[in-house]
Amino acid sequence: MNIDKPILKAASTISGPIDQAMIGLLLICGSVLFFIFALMFIFCIRYRKDSSHNRKLKKQGSLALEWAWTIATLVIFLGLFVWGVVIYFDMHVAPFGASEITVVGKQWMWKFQHPSGRREINELHIPVGQPILLTMTSQDVIHSLFIPGFRIKQDVLPGRYTKTWFEATEIGEYRLFCTQYCGTMHADMIGQVYVLSDSDYEKWLEEKVVLSEEPPSESPVSRGESLFKSLGCISCHSEQSGYLGPSLEGLFGKKRKLTTGETVLADENYIRESILYPNAKVVEGYQPLMPTFKGKVSEDDLFDLVAYIKSLVLPQKQ
Numbered sequence: 001m002n003i004d005k006p007i008l009k010a011a012s013t014i015s016g017p018i019d020q021a022m023i024g025l026l027l028i029c030g031s032v033l034f035f036i037f038a039l040m041f042i043f044c045i046r047y048r049k050d051s052s053h054n055r056k057l058k059k060q061g062s063l064a065l066e067w068a069w070t071i072a073t074l075v076i077f078l079g080l081f082v083w084g085v086v087i088y089f090d091m092h093v094a095p096f097g098a099s100e101i102t103v104v105g106k107q108w109m110w111k112f113q114h115p116s117g118r119r120e121i122n123e124l125h126i127p128v129g130q131p132i133l134l135t136m137t138s139q140d141v142i143h144s145l146f147i148p149g150f151r152i153k154q155d156v157l158p159g160r161y162t163k164t165w166f167e168a169t170e171i172g173e174y175r176l177f178c179t180q181y182c183g184t185m186h187a188d189m190i191g192q193v194y195v196l197s198d199s200d201y202e203k204w205l206e207e208k209v210v211l212s213e214e215p216p217s218e219s220p221v222s223r224g225e226s227l228f229k230s231l232g233c234i235s236c237h238s239e240q241s242g243y244l245g246p247s248l249e250g251l252f253g254k255k256r257k258l259t260t261g262e263t264v265l266a267d268e269n270y271i272r273e274s275i276l277y278p279n280a281k282v283v284e285g286y287q288p289l290m291p292t293f294k295g296k297v298s299e300d301d302l303f304d305l306v307a308y309i310k311s312l313v314l315p316q317k318q
């Protein structure tokens with residue numbers, strides 16, 4: 001594996017468009033700056049002291065010229081805006097089927113968990129040519145995950161989930177940083193991203209994990225199911241309980257109507273909030289009976305519970 005790649009090596013599908021937009025913006029701004037300074041230089045010579053050039057102000061104007069520079073400027077800046085918007089949506093909308101890896105930022109380390117259940121700290125192994133979705137939260141203060149080679153940077157916030165995605169295009173090793181000052185050892189909150197071939201990635205997943213709290217075979221969904229049962233959630237959110245709480249089957253991605261009359265989208269942040277602050281958004285037709293699990297579950301537990309609830313689908317009608 002080549003580990004001597006420059007830190008700014010373009011190594012993801014979004015790197016090229018971002019670099020092109022940056023270069024285009026610099027060229028346009030540089031051209032305008034050069035034009036202004038060139039005029040200043042010419043005028044300084046032409047109208048210097050003791051120059052014989054006529055300085056008398058002449059009242060004249062050209063409506064066509066004024067329209068021309070106004071429209072040209074508008075077109076240029078609208079073009080830059082559209083260019084940036086297209087790249088922005090490409091950066092923030094992950095393709096369907098992206099492999100989801102959960103991330104917990106903590107003073108002063110990065111904790112990653114793969115869909116298989118494999119965990120790692122300050123290291124991230126991924127396959128080349130496969131979209132990777134990072135769902136992230138912080139255990140303490142605000143962090144910011146930055147991988148220069150992939151041109152991605154996303155704040156990692158306590159109390160909610162943020163997302164970013166990328167698709168690595170070159171096998172190799174890349175640096176990972178925290179770019180939000182998060183305490184005395186902020187500079188040590190760094191890591192490595194290892195981009196592997198598909199076969200090498202599969203071999204890595206099968207390796208024995210010595211420091212993992214859970215066996216690699218236990219996925220977040222299966223661990224979340226165990227937590228769901230051990231915490232007693234099944235006693236209210238199941239058919240056997242008579243649905244003291246709302247059904248969770250097919251919940252994810254659907255709209256929920258609340259007792260306040262509002263409608264909310266059941267995404268990851270909604271599920272997280274409902275676990276920690278169940279009375280914040282009570283579903284219409286139900287009473288605020290659910291106890292809070294704040295302080296009883298860790299950030300890793302929350303990720304597993306959310307993964308399990310996302311996996312629940314409505315039963316097929318016969």
